[in-house]
Amino acid sequence: MAALIDAIDVKRKMYFEFENTPYYCLDVEVSTPTARGGQTLVRLKMRNLLTRAVFDKTFKAGEKFKEPDLETVEASYLYSDGDASHFMDQESFEQIELTPEKLGDAQLFLTEGMIIKIDKFNGNPIGIQLPEKVELKVAYTEPGARGNTASGAVTKHARLETGLEVKVPFFVEEGETVKIYTETREFAGRA
Structure with missing residues (x-):
């Protein structure tokens, strides 16, 4: 079973799973109450890795998250057609397709043969990481x-x-x- 992460232990640039969806933590703000018996709250600015949406959500310090089943593979960009962009996994040489929704504006940086990293959640491609x-x-x-x-x-x-x-x-x-x-x-x- 995957390890559980307490909300208070989530740090910037960390990945976690919430409601069966992988998230990336952009920022963390911990507020400790001054009154006795008050609960410590953790406010996370997080990016949904499936939809790319960014939002803030507050959790109790003791809430737990699963570690997401994320994998990153190197791939080279082949081409794009009307339906998807096509990449080739550099290890298995399998072809991977990503829809324009999953790519977003990353398409504007892709040139033929470019090596990028593809993020996979539970074995399915969900997005790419571009070089700096x-x-x-x-x-x-x-x-x-x-x-x-x-x-x-x-x-x-x-x-x-x-x-x-x-x-x-x-x-x-x-x-x-x-x-x-x-x-x-x-x-x-x-x-």
Whole structure:
């Protein structure tokens, strides 16, 4: 049987199962009452790993959670069609399909052959983990004009090969490959 975790022991970046659903803890706030006999409460900011929804919920310190049956496998991105995105498990070479709902906007960072991690709950794929940075080619951007820096406008919009739109420094040109932070969608440098 899986080990049980007390609500008071849940920490940031920890995984736990609540109502047969896996969650990821984003933040924890413990409030200890000053009155005698008052109960210690634990407020968790948590992400549902199946729906990607984020919300706060308060639990009593003694409430227990199961450890989720989570597994992470390395896979390479193959292609996307109208119904799903297709990946290949790097160990078993089995093909894994993920629907657009499970991928969310992660699709905007995927390029053919990219190695990512797929999260599985009870053996079924539920989502992916992207690397911290990805390299993408600039498909379109306006040319940077000299002297544009006086107004403080040192960035311009760029559309990348996957359709992702970001702000890049004015010296970046079409056809260049740039590094983008996947969490913040910010320019990280030239590749």
